[in-house]
Amino acid sequence: MQVWTKLFAKSPFKPLIKHAEVVIQTVETLERALRAWYEGDYEKMKKLAVEVDRLEDVADRIKEEIRDSLSSRLMMAVAREDVLIYLHMQDKVADAAEDTAKWLLIKRPRAIPLEIKEIVLNMGTESIKAAKLVYEAIVQMDRVIESGFSESEIEKEYKIIHEIEGVESRIDGLDTELMRTVFEREDELTWGDGTYILNVARTLSNISDKAKDAAERIRLMMNK
Amino acid sequence: MDPWLLVTIAVGFSMAWAIGANDAANSMSTAVGAKAITPKQAVVIAGVLEFTGAYFFGKSVTETIRKGIIDPAKIADPNVLIYGSVAALLAATLWLVIATKFGLPVSTTHSIIGGIVGYGIVYAGASIVNWTRMTQVVLSWILSPIIGAIIAYLVFKTFTKSIFERRDPVRSARIWSPFWIGLAFVVIGTMFYMKVLHGKDLRVGIVHYGIPVGIVIFAITYFLVRLRFPSSDPFIGVEAIFKKAQVITSGYVALAHGANDVANAIGPVAAVYAVATMGMTGMKVPVPRWILAMGGLGIAVGVATYGYRVMETVGKKITELTNTRGFTIDFSAATVVLVASWLGLPISTTHVVVGAVIGVGLARGVKAINKDIVRDIIISWFVTVPVAAVISAIIFEVLMFVG
Numbered sequence: 001m002q003v004w005t006k007l008f009a010k011s012p013f014k015p016l017i018k019h020a021e022v023v024i025q026t027v028e029t030l031e032r033a034l035r036a037w038y039e040g041d042y043e044k045m046k047k048l049a050v051e052v053d054r055l056e057d058v059a060d061r062i063k064e065e066i067r068d069s070l071s072s073r074l075m076m077a078v079a080r081e082d083v084l085i086y087l088h089m090q091d092k093v094a095d096a097a098e099d100t101a102k103w104l105l106i107k108r109p110r111a112i113p114l115e116i117k118e119i120v121l122n123m124g125t126e127s128i129k130a131a132k133l134v135y136e137a138i139v140q141m142d143r144v145i146e147s148g149f150s151e152s153e154i155e156k157e158y159k160i161i162h163e164i165e166g167v168e169s170r171i172d173g174l175d176t177e178l179m180r181t182v183f184e185r186e187d188e189l190t191w192g193d194g195t196y197i198l199n200v201a202r203t204l205s206n207i208s209d210k211a212k213d214a215a216e217r218i219r220l221m222m223n224k
Numbered sequence: 225m226d227p228w229l230l231v232t233i234a235v236g237f238s239m240a241w242a243i244g245a246n247d248a249a250n251s252m253s254t255a256v257g258a259k260a261i262t263p264k265q266a267v268v269i270a271g272v273l274e275f276t277g278a279y280f281f282g283k284s285v286t287e288t289i290r291k292g293i294i295d296p297a298k299i300a301d302p303n304v305l306i307y308g309s310v311a312a313l314l315a316a317t318l319w320l321v322i323a324t325k326f327g328l329p330v331s332t333t334h335s336i337i338g339g340i341v342g343y344g345i346v347y348a349g350a351s352i353v354n355w356t357r358m359t360q361v362v363l364s365w366i367l368s369p370i371i372g373a374i375i376a377y378l379v380f381k382t383f384t385k386s387i388f389e390r391r392d393p394v395r396s397a398r399i400w401s402p403f404w405i406g407l408a409f410v411v412i413g414t415m416f417y418m419k420v421l422h423g424k425d426l427r428v429g430i431v432h433y434g435i436p437v438g439i440v441i442f443a444i445t446y447f448l449v450r451l452r453f454p455s456s457d458p459f460i461g462v463e464a465i466f467k468k469a470q471v472i473t474s475g476y477v478a479l480a481h482g483a484n485d486v487a488n489a490i491g492p493v494a495a496v497y498a499v500a501t502m503g504m505t506g507m508k509v510p511v512p513r514w515i516l517a518m519g520g521l522g523i524a525v526g527v528a529t530y531g532y533r534v535m536e537t538v539g540k541k542i543t544e545l546t547n548t549r550g551f552t553i554d555f556s557a558a559t560v561v562l563v564a565s566w567l568g569l570p571i572s573t574t575h576v577v578v579g580a581v582i583g584v585g586l587a588r589g590v591k592a593i594n595k596d597i598v599r600d601i602i603i604s605w606f607v608t609v610p611v612a613a614v615i616s617a618i619i620f621e622v623l624m625f626v627g
Contacts, residue, residue, distance in 0.1 A: 006327060007581060007598070008257070011544045011591030073595045077588040146459055146546070148384030148589050152391070 009074050012066060012083050013142045019062045019090060020135040026055040026094040027131040027207065030101055034124040034204075038117050042108055052101040059094040063087055077145045078221045086221065089214035090138070093131050096210045100124075100203040107196060113185055116197060119178045123171060123204045130167040130208035136160050137218050144222060154222055164208075164215040171205045226500040228306050233515075235313040236493035237522045242320035243332045243485055244274060244526020249534040250329070250574055251477035254550035256539045260470040263535035269471075270478045270531065271524040277482025278520030281420040282490070283511070293337050293361070294344035294352045302499045304347055307623040309492035312339030315616035316488070319608065324530070328604035331572035336488045337361060338612025343620035345613070365605050368560065368571045372579025373586065376556035380587040383552055393458030398449050401465045406442030408469065408555045412476050413437030415562050419480040426566045445469075466547040473554040480561075481573060482523060490519040544591045549584055556580040575605060 033048035066087055070080055137160045140153070147153045178201050182194055189197075252266040261269065299305050316335035323330040344352045383404060390396035414434035417423040445465075455461040490511060498509040557577045564571035578601055585593045 006541075006594055007578070007601075008541070008544050008590070009592040009594045013591060075582075075585050075590075075593040075595050075598075077585075077591055143459070145588070145591060147388040148380065148587065150384060150388035150393075152389065152393070 010069065012070055012076070012087075013138075013145065015062065015066045015069070016083070016087060016090070016138055017135075017142065019059060019066065019087065020138045022055060022059040022062060023090055023094045023097075024132055024135045026052055026059060027097045027128045029055060030097045030207075031124060031128045033101060033104060034121060037104055037109075038121045045104060049101040049105050053098055056094045056098040059091055063091045077149075082217060082221045086138075086214060086217040089210065089217050090134060092210040093134060093207060093214060096203060096207040097131070099206065100200060103196070103200045103203055107192065109196060110190070110193065112193060112197065113188060116178065116181055116185070119174055119181060120197065120201055120204070123174045123178065123201055126167055126170050126174065127204050127206075127208040127211075130164050130211035133160055133164045133167075134211045134214050137164065137215055141218055141221060149222070157218065157222060161215045161219055164211055167208050168212055171208050175201065175205055228310075229496055229500045232306070232310055232313070232493050232496040233518065235310055235317065236489050236515075237518055239313045239317045239320075239336075240486070240489040240519045240522025241526040241529075242317045242324070243489060244271075244523035244528075245530035245534075246320050246324050246330070246526075247332060247481060247485065247574070248274075248527040248531025249538055250577060251481055252474050252535060253538050254545060254553050254577075255470045255474035256535050257541075257545040258467070258470060258547045258550035259539075260467045260474075260547060260550065263532065263539045266474075266535045266539075267527055267532045269475050271527045273475055273478040274482035274527060275520040275524040277420065277479040277484075278486035278523055279513075279517050281422075281479070281483035282486040282516045282519065283422055292354055293340055293357050295354060298348050298352045302503065303627060304343075304624075305499055306496050307620055307627055308340070308343035308347065309496050311343045311616045311620035311623060312336060313489070313492050314619050315339040315342060315612050318615055319612045323604060323608075329574045329578060329601055330604050330608045331574050332485055332488050333572055334361065334365075334605075334608045335612045336491070338609035339616040340492075341609065342613030342616030346617045346620050361609070364564070364571050365575065368564065368575045369579030369582070369602075372557060372560050372576035373583035375560055376552060376580035376583030377587045379556045379559075380549075380552050380584050380589045383548065384589070387462060388458070394456070394461065397458050397462045397465070398446075401462060402442050402445035402449060404551075404555070405445050405465075405469045406438045408473060408551070408558070409441040410434040410438035411555065411559050411562055412473070415476070415480055415558060415565075418562065418565050420483045422483075463547045466551045470547055470550050470554065473551065473558070477554060477558065477573070480558075482520060484573075486516065486519040486523060489522060490515050493519075549589055552584055552589070553577065553580045556583065 029048055029052045033045050033052060036042075036045035036048060067084065070083060072080060074080065076083070137157065140157045140160055144150070144153045144157055179198070182189065182197055186194065248267070248270050252261070252270050255261050256263055256266045296305070299308070313336075316332070316339040319335050319338070320330065320332060341353055341358070386400040386404075387393060387397050410430070411434065413436070414426070414429040416437075417429035417433040418426070423429055449465060455464060493515055494509050494511045497512070497515065554577075557573065557580045560576045560580075561571060561573055564576075578598075581590065582593065582598060584590050
């Protein structure tokens with residue numbers, strides 16, 4: 001009676017976690033690229049930025065696979081729409097990292113003041129922290145289901161989500177500081193440099209934005 | 225030896241084989257799926273326990289007509305009983321093999337009921353069928369999965385509340401795991417009395433078998449868990465505890481299944497045996513032990529030959545089933561079957577187990593269930609009796625014409 005083998009479908013959570021792992025690799029590689037950029041090692045940065053692009057492709061492929069396997073014929077602990085939207089959000093985190101990589105590659109920057117570089121690096125680190133927390137959040141979500149939606153596990157999940165949301169305000173502060181600094185020192189920079197810096201920063205803070213959206217979807221998964 | 229008796233024995237054996245092949249996965253699936261035992265171990269455990277159940281605990285006096293679904297007093301010609309028994313067995317076997325091929329979980333009990341009804345109607349018209357019984361059977365299709373689902377839903381909710389929703393899950397797991405396992409053994413002990421020893425009095429079963437067994441098991445588990453909790457992580461620890469409990473619960477299901485369902489194969493054989501040795505038969509006849517052995521052997525062979533393949537696929541495919549979920553499903557199903565036997569309802573273990581799986585799913589306890597399969601399962605339940613009846617009727621007509 002093969003019914004037993006067909007009755008239980010594969011749960012989407014293991015593949016979701018796998019996808020999250022690739023997303024983490026993408027942002028971590030970007031972090032290394034950013035460090036190389038900070039240190040002025042352009043060649044190393046280029047290699048790493050290309051790798052970011054490759055990893056983002058891998059994430060895309062896993063996303064497609066999960067989408068295809070999640071038919072509407074499944075009865076799940078969480079709604080299928082929630083899972084699909086979450087997956088979309090989680091993938092956006094990798095997309096955002098790829099955007100930053102694109103901007104990093106667009107030109108070989110001239111000497112940028114160290115002060116500015118430092119703020120950008122800080123923003124990158126903070127933002128990527130949020131992306132890493134998304135991985136923890138989806139692993140914790142798996143545990144929430146494992147425990148039959150127990151209050152204490154949901155509590156832990158909320159903690160992670162709050163942390164992700166907390167990154168947002170810190171990034172906002174850095175963002176303002178960076179804009180101010182860039183315009184204060186506009187005499188030292190060309191118009192191109194300014195555009196370049198502000199866009200790298202914008203795409204970096206976008207990573208944490210996307211991480212926050214993903215966390216928001218996890219919140220929805222739990223409140224059913 | 226009557227040649228017809230030989231034929232019946234052969235067909236009875238094949239029916240027993242089909243029961244083993246078809247139902248092997250039922251008792252063991254949650255344990256194999258949750259990785260509590262390997263497919264190989266499952267086959268050995270199921271084979272041995274099914275045979276033990278059938279040979280040592282199968283009824284030595286069996287109903288010639290399963291569940292009194294038709295009135296044997298209306299059959300005047302002993303030949304009719306012989307042809308009918310062969311037709312019913314063949315039809316049930318055929319239908320089980322077809323269903324197994326398509327992976328539908330049909331009930332062996334209902335297949336044989338269908339077979340008997342089929343030849344009965346052809347021979348004596350619809351009046352021979354005990355329609356009150358038949359209504360009960362139909363009701364049980366609808367009720368048993370629903371009740372199985374409700375019980376499993378409640379058990380799962382209470383279970384997670386008692387262990388995982390506490391401030392200190394490890395501490396509550398220490399107290400509550402033995403409690404749940406002990407409770408399961410109250411049910412198992414009582415079931416043992418009713419299904420295996422064929423006891424009649426539920427109170428005696430609970431007081432003399434269920435509660436003592438449950439208390440002993442509770443004590444043993446409690447001390448084992450106190451001595452060494454498997455892990456600092458409550459989830460991993462609780463899963464490890466229930467992994468061991470599952471081996472026993474699934475083994476028990478196999479034993480009860482053998483004791484209970486062997487009658488499906490040997491009842492008709494016993495009827496023909498009675499005709500061959502005594503010339504006529506009534507509602508109940510004594511069964512020689514060798515026929516019981518043959519039934520048990522048939523089931524064991526079915527488990528070993530075909531069941532093994534099923535278990536292997538189960539082991540590979542169901543990775544999403546955790547030990548606590550598997551335990552919840554087994555525990556709920558066993559409880560429902562117990563209550564149903566006490567009420568004398570012809571209930572099918574298969575249906576209850578599937579219902580229980582769905583119940584856990586509704587409690588947000590199963591990560592993903594395939595709705596299509598649930599639909600197929602429900603359809604197959606409704607067609608079992610009519611299809612088996614039609615096949616049986618055709619075979620019976622042919623035998624009457626030839627004979």
